[in-house]
Amino acid sequence: MNFRAVFHLISFLVLFTTMGQYASWGIALLYHDPVYVQTGLLQAAFFNTLFAALLWAVTRGPIDLTRRDGFGIVTFGWLMVAHTGALPYVLTASTPDAVTALFETMSGYTATGSTAIEIVEDLPYGILFWRSLTQWFGGMGIIVLAVAILPFLGVGGMQLFSAEMSGPSKDRLTPRIESTAKLLWGVYLALTLIAFLAFHWAGLNWFDALNHAFTAVATGGFSTRTASVAAYDSVAVEMVFVVVMLIGGISFPLHYRALTGYPKSYFKDPQIRFYFGLWGITILIIALNLIFSMGLSPAHAFRDTLFQVTTLLTSTGFVSADYNQWPALSRGILLFLMICGGCAGSTAGGVKVIRFLVLFKKALREIRLFMQPEAVVQVKVAKKTVTQDIISKITSYFVIYMLVWGVATLIMTLFLPDLKSAFSSVVSALGNMGPGFGSVGAVQNYAHINAGGKITLTFVMLLGRLELFTVLVLFLPRFWRK
Amino acid sequence: MRIVIIGAGNAGQQLAQRLCEERHDVVVMDINAASLAELEDTLDIMTVLGPGSSPRALEEAQIEKADLVVAVTSRDEVNILACLLAHAAGVPHKVARLSDSDYIRAVGPYDLRGMGIDMVVSQKEECAHDLFNVLRMPGTIEVVDVLDQKAIVVGIKIDMDSPMAMAQLSGFPKADLLRRIRFIALQRDKQLLIPRGDTQFMIGDDVYLAGEPDAVTDFLEWAYPERPEFQKIIIAGGGDLGLNLAFLLEKTAAQILLLEPDEKRAQFCADRLDTTLVLKSDPLDPATFEDIGITSKTAFVAVTDDDENNIICCLLAEKCGACFTAAQVTKSGYAPIIASLSLLDRAVNPYNSMINAILRFIRGTNIESAATLYSLAGEMIEVKLPPESPWVGQRIQDIKGLREAIIASLLRKDNQIIPATGNEILTTGDRLVLFTLPKSSAKVLKNLRGNN
Numbered sequence: 040m041n042f043r044a045v046f047h048l049i050s051f052l053v054l055f056t057t058m059g060q061y062a063s064w065g066i067a068l069l070y071h072d073p074v075y076v077q078t079g080l081l082q083a084a085f086f087n088t089l090f091a092a093l094l095w096a097v098t099r100g101p102i103d104l105t106r107r108d109g110f111g112i113v114t115f116g117w118l119m120v121a122h123t124g125a126l127p128y129v130l131t132a133s134t135p136d137a138v139t140a141l142f143e144t145m146s147g148y149t150a151t152g153s154t155a156i157e158i159v160e161d162l163p164y165g166i167l168f169w170r171s172l173t174q175w176f177g178g179m180g181i182i183v184l185a186v187a188i189l190p191f192l193g194v195g196g197m198q199l200f201s202a203e204m205s206g207p208s209k210d211r212l213t214p215r216i217e218s219t220a221k222l223l224w225g226v227y228l229a230l231t232l233i234a235f236l237a238f239h240w241a242g243l244n245w246f247d248a249l250n251h252a253f254t255a256v257a258t259g260g261f262s263t264r265t266a267s268v269a270a271y272d273s274v275a276v277e278m279v280f281v282v283v284m285l286i287g288g289i290s291f292p293l294h295y296r297a298l299t300g301y302p303k304s305y306f307k308d309p310q311i312r313f314y315f316g317l318w319g320i321t322i323l324i325i326a327l328n329l330i331f332s333m334g335l336s337p338a339h340a341f342r343d344t345l346f347q348v349t350t351l352l353t354s355t356g357f358v359s360a361d362y363n364q365w366p367a368l369s370r371g372i373l374l375f376l377m378i379c380g381g382c383a384g385s386t387a388g389g390v391k392v393i394r395f396l397v398l399f400k401k402a403l404r405e406i407r408l409f410m411q412p413e414a415v416v417q418v419k420v421a422k423k424t425v426t427q428d429i430i431s432k433i434t435s436y437f438v439i440y441m442l443v444w445g446v447a448t449l450i451m452t453l454f455l456p457d458l459k460s461a462f463s464s465v466v467s468a469l470g471n472m473g474p475g476f477g478s479v480g481a482v483q484n485y486a487h488i489n490a491g492g493k494i495t496l497t498f499v500m501l502l503g504r505l506e507l508f509t510v511l512v513l514f515l516p517r518f519w520r521k
Numbered sequence: 522m523r524i525v526i527i528g529a530g531n532a533g534q535q536l537a538q539r540l541c542e543e544r545h546d547v548v549v550m551d552i553n554a555a556s557l558a559e560l561e562d563t564l565d566i567m568t569v570l571g572p573g574s575s576p577r578a579l580e581e582a583q584i585e586k587a588d589l590v591v592a593v594t595s596r597d598e599v600n601i602l603a604c605l606l607a608h609a610a611g612v613p614h615k616v617a618r619l620s621d622s623d624y625i626r627a628v629g630p631y632d633l634r635g636m637g638i639d640m641v642v643s644q645k646e647e648c649a650h651d652l653f654n655v656l657r658m659p660g661t662i663e664v665v666d667v668l669d670q671k672a673i674v675v676g677i678k679i680d681m682d683s684p685m686a687m688a689q690l691s692g693f694p695k696a697d698l699l700r701r702i703r704f705i706a707l708q709r710d711k712q713l714l715i716p717r718g719d720t721q722f723m724i725g726d727d728v729y730l731a732g733e734p735d736a737v738t739d740f741l742e743w744a745y746p747e748r749p750e751f752q753k754i755i756i757a758g759g760g761d762l763g764l765n766l767a768f769l770l771e772k773t774a775a776q777i778l779l780l781e782p783d784e785k786r787a788q789f790c791a792d793r794l795d796t797t798l799v800l801k802s803d804p805l806d807p808a809t810f811e812d813i814g815i816t817s818k819t820a821f822v823a824v825t826d827d828d829e830n831n832i833i834c835c836l837l838a839e840k841c842g843a844c845f846t847a848a849q850v851t852k853s854g855y856a857p858i859i860a861s862l863s864l865l866d867r868a869v870n871p872y873n874s875m876i877n878a879i880l881r882f883i884r885g886t887n888i889e890s891a892a893t894l895y896s897l898a899g900e901m902i903e904v905k906l907p908p909e910s911p912w913v914g915q916r917i918q919d920i921k922g923l924r925e926a927i928i929a930s931l932l933r934k935d936n937q938i939i940p941a942t943g944n945e946i947l948t949t950g951d952r953l954v955l956f957t958l959p960k961s962s963a964k965v966l967k968n969l970r971g972n973n
Contacts, residue, residue, distance in 0.1 A: 197561070217565075
């Protein structure tokens with residue numbers, strides 16, 4: 040790997056994200072945070088700028104990247120911005136220790152939304168803003184941003200782009216990847232702005248509206264309240280959240296097509312149909328389950344279910360009701376939704392709807408072939424045959440996903456009291472969700488887990504966000520050989 | 522500019538690479554998924570799977586948004602149909618590569634240009650012309666006609682017994698010859714140099730110069746006193762290129778031999794040709810070489826469809842004493858090896874002529890031609906100076922936009938070729954031949970047009 044060129048590009052990533060720290064400092068000034076917070080944020084921003092400049096200076100030279108360097112840039116780039124992004128927490132003493140700060144930052148950038156902070160209201164405005172901003176950066180992706188801004192990435196740009204965008208096959212909106220990345224960020228920015236105004240209209244103050252716009256479009260899940268969305272206890276607010284999260288869970292290339300005069304694309308896309316079908320059916324089943332076994336009123340049941348199903352399907356992780364108290368059937372369905380995730384090309388995490396769709400059709404095909412071996416059956420999505428190549432990629436992705444889940448669960452049992460908490464903490468981290476079950480459930484947080492557990496989950500979040508392969512190739516000995 | 526290339530073969534690949542380097546929006550269509558995947562891996566392009574003649578595939582490639590469509594599949598019919606469909610979709614510029622000369626020579630209602638295809642490129646014919654020019658002027662490695670053939674640009678290689686070796690421009694042995702020609706650039710290993718007064722010519726340099734044909738001929742006579750005209754020219758391979766070349770060469774005094782192993786094709790060649798001796802023999806067979814008798818005044822040109830065979834034939838011919846060898850080499854990956862081992866005197870790539878045709882379209886208005894040269898990593902552009910250009914009325918040495926380019930030749934309105942020395946003042950309507958450094962042609966042209 041060409042370390043010089045790789046870290047030269049990473050210096051730009053650090054610089055971009057540090058701009059957000061200056062903005063947080065501005066927020067701290069605007070809302071009159073205590074002086075130590077203001078100086079802490081400015082120090083962090085200044086130190087990171089200096090670091091980025093130094094890194095840039097010592098690694099200068101021609102940029103010629105191979106495929107391998109692309110993986111290095113993405114993985115090390117994410118690790119680097121997670122570390123530099125943790126500095127504001129440390130310098131303002133917002134977290135008890137550095138590991139918690141790193142956990143919180145990675146949970147931000149990967150748009151997971153698990154928090155290790157007991158009482159969120161105690162955080163100063165500047166830090167709250169930075170916390171939400173990391174989710175917004177990570178939602179569409181810092182590498183995609185870099186591809187949009189840095190003109191010299193060229194071919195390498197596609198490599199980087201596909202390493203960070205989610206889903207099995209990447210859509211190019213334009214021939215050049217730079218302009219595709221620009222369009223995607225443009226759509227993202229526009230949707231965030233609309234969400235911001237909608238939240239304010241629903242009754243949130245400007246600060247809360249901005250923070251939640253960042254974290255909802257990014258399907259992140261950080262809130263400015265410890266009780267999350269439940270703190271507002273308003274149907275209007277919850278409905279706006281549901282709409283924004285659903286939009287965040289739809290692929291952004293599709294949004295672009297719809298916004299540029301092809302609104303029918305939404306209805307033609309098989310992934311969308313599956314996504315909304317799943318959403319509707321699970322809401323119905325869970326709501327009925329709640330009505331009959333818990334005796335809730337239909338209005339109450341549907342309101343809670345609508346919000347919780349949306350937040351978990353899109354891997355956002357806001358909380359409006361404690362689903363830990365729900366019957367086993369409902370919790371089982373919620374667990375499945377956590378694994379399933381949103382559409383490919385969206386800001387949502389999880390395995391992604393399209394992969395499940397293909398796996399489902401593949402399974403169906405095998406069963407049909409079992410009955411009638413001489414039949415020629417193709418796996419088709421939207422009337423187009425999915426090539427064997429992509430099917431095999433998706434299958435192996437699923438297998439590795441399950442494998443990582445298993446191994447990480449075993450490790451987490453060392454740090455958590457029960458198996459339920461352990462496996463759900465990993466599902467939640469791997470799917471960039473936020474809350475899990477048991478001691479990491481909807482109304483709990485991750486503060487009680489010790490440093491080892493936090494580091495494990497931090498790494499699992501990165502694995503989940505970069506969709507496994509990009510990170511895992513770095514563990515192959517062959518990768519490091521010349 | 523959005524450019525759709527139909528066909529991801531050798532030609533399409535080289536074209537896509539070139540256009541990507543210039544940061545155009547490139548879409549490549551092909552029916553072979555594997556070659557598209559390979560191309561997308563190395564270039565920043567969009568690919569569409571499907572035949573170029575299929576309306577569905579063209580729609581998927583969003584052909585109506587394209588500024589230029591280039592059809593370079595191996596089938597003439599597909600290329601023509603793709604261009605016609607693109608024309609119907611409203612694409613402003615269409616270029617088709619065709620190999621059948623019936624299409625190219627068609628006139629009246631059958632003229633493809635009348636149906637909306639702006640340019641029909643027959644790479645074999647252009648390539649044959651390229652080789653013909655070189656063979657006509659012994660000592661050169663490339664000859665390009667510019668300014669309506671009133672001037673030529675010539676590339677030469679400086680060898681051991683050339684009087685130019687170790688010479689400097691200041692104090693050049695033949696000052697009278699030097700006044701009528703202009704040195705443009707020279708290539709030394711991987712380095713591109715613009716000759717100045719103190720530049721010393723070295724053995725192995727590829728030097729390019731421009732001037733009126735007579736002036737250049739006089740110069741070559743001095744620079745290569747030992748090189749008379751070729752007495753015999755042997756062409757290996759009777760394909761379209763070989764046949765075209767033989768046809769052109771029949772006008773010269775040299776004896777022409779055409780080797781074609783396939784009997785039917787050899788007969789076909791003999792039908793078409795007049796004074797050429799067509800031999801039904803395999804150019805790879807050493808016995809053939811004894812038969813045909815190669816002397817020190819023989820040029821050997823290998824133009825079969827097989828790159829490797831062409832190179833081997835040329836090596837065999839050189840071993841037998843041929844004084845000039847040239848081969849058709851289509852794989853762009855071979856170029857560096859051929860150059861560094863000096864295997865051949867000249868390799869021709871038939872795709873170059875097509876790339877040059879495309880370049881002309883991309884460079885925009887006022888541009889009469891744009892071309893890449895064989896061994897210089899820059900670009901040569903023929904352009905008419907528009908009245909609004911900031912260059913008008915300036916002395917050449919004072920023009921700021923010329924830092925990355927050199928004026929090779931200059932044609933006044935009165936049809937006079939004028940040596941482009943530093944003191945010459947440019948006027949509206951002057952036609953210039955510019956040589957620009959790699960990747961700076963767009964910038965230089967922007968300067969010239971003055972629309973910053």
